[in-house]
Amino acid sequence: MSDFKVASRYARSVFDLAVELQKVGNIYRDMQLVQRVSAENRKLVTLLNNPIIRYDFKLRVLTRIFEKHVDPLTIKFFNLIARKNRASVLPEVSRVFLDLYDEHMGIVRASVTSAVALTDQIKKExxxxxxxxxxxxxxxxxxxxxxxxxxxxxxxxxxxxxxxxKTKLNNLRRELKHRH
Known part of the structure; x- marks a missing residue:
C-alpha cells in the first residue's frame, strides 16, 4: 500500500477519534506543530524514515520533542504508528489531518502571489x-x-x-516565435 494511502487511513482514524472525543481543535494544533517541526527539521524526518532505527527509539524522540506541547491523545497516536513501524508517514499524516480539518470546518485555503504587496481592500476582494x-x-x-x-x-x-x-509576456514571446 502506498505511503499516501497509509497516511490517509491513519489521518482519518485519528481525526474521527478526535471528533468523537471533542478534541479536534487540540489535535489540529498538534498536527500543525508536527507539520512545522517536520518541515524545519530534516534530521527528524530522516530518523523517522530510517528502517534500521527501532520503533522505541523513534517514539522516545517524538515524545521528547512533543510531549510538553501536545495533547496526550497525540502521544498515544505517535506510540501506535511507531509500534506499527509507520512513523515515516507522520509528516504526511499531519498534512492529511489538516486537510480533513479544513473540510470538516468548511474552510478553503487560498494563496495570492503578486509583484507588490496587496492592500487590505484587494485582499478582502x-x-x-x-x-x-x-x-x-x-x-x-x-x-x-x-x-x-x-x-x-x-x-x-x-x-x-x-x-x-510575466506569464502574459512569456505567452506573447512564444506566440511571436511560432509566427516566424
Whole structure:
C-alpha cells in the first residue's frame, strides 16, 4: 500500500477519534506543530524514515520533542504508528489531518502571489471572490514575487488562475516565435 494511502487511513482514524472525543481543535494544533517541526527539521524526518532505527527509539524522540506541547491523545497516536513501524508517514499524516480539518470546518485555503504587496481592500476582494465561488470560509495567504512584474496568481486547492504580467509576456514571446 502506498505511503499516501497509509497516511490517509491513519489521518482519518485519528481525526474521527478526535471528533468523537471533542478534541479536534487540540489535535489540529498538534498536527500543525508536527507539520512545522517536520518541515524545519530534516534530521527528524530522516530518523523517522530510517528502517534500521527501532520503533522505541523513534517514539522516545517524538515524545521528547512533543510531549510538553501536545495533547496526550497525540502521544498515544505517535506510540501506535511507531509500534506499527509507520512513523515515516507522520509528516504526511499531519498534512492529511489538516486537510480533513479544513473540510470538516468548511474552510478553503487560498494563496495570492503578486509583484507588490496587496492592500487590505484587494485582499478582502480576493477572499470574497473565493468565498462566493466555493461557499466556504477562506483562509488567505499572500506572498510577493517581484519577478512577476505585475498581476497576480491565485491558487485555491488544485486550481490556479495566473493573471501575471510575466506569464502574459512569456505567452506573447512564444506566440511571436511560432509566427516566424
Amino acid at each position: 480576493f477572499e470574497e471572490l473565493v468565498a462566493k465561488e466555493t461557499g466556504k470560509k477562506v483562509e488567505m495567504e499572500t506572498t510577493i514575487d517581484e519577478s512577476m512584474l505585475g498581476g497576480y496568481v491565485l491558487r485555491v486547492g488544485d486550481k490556479q488562475i495566473d493573471d501575471s504580467l
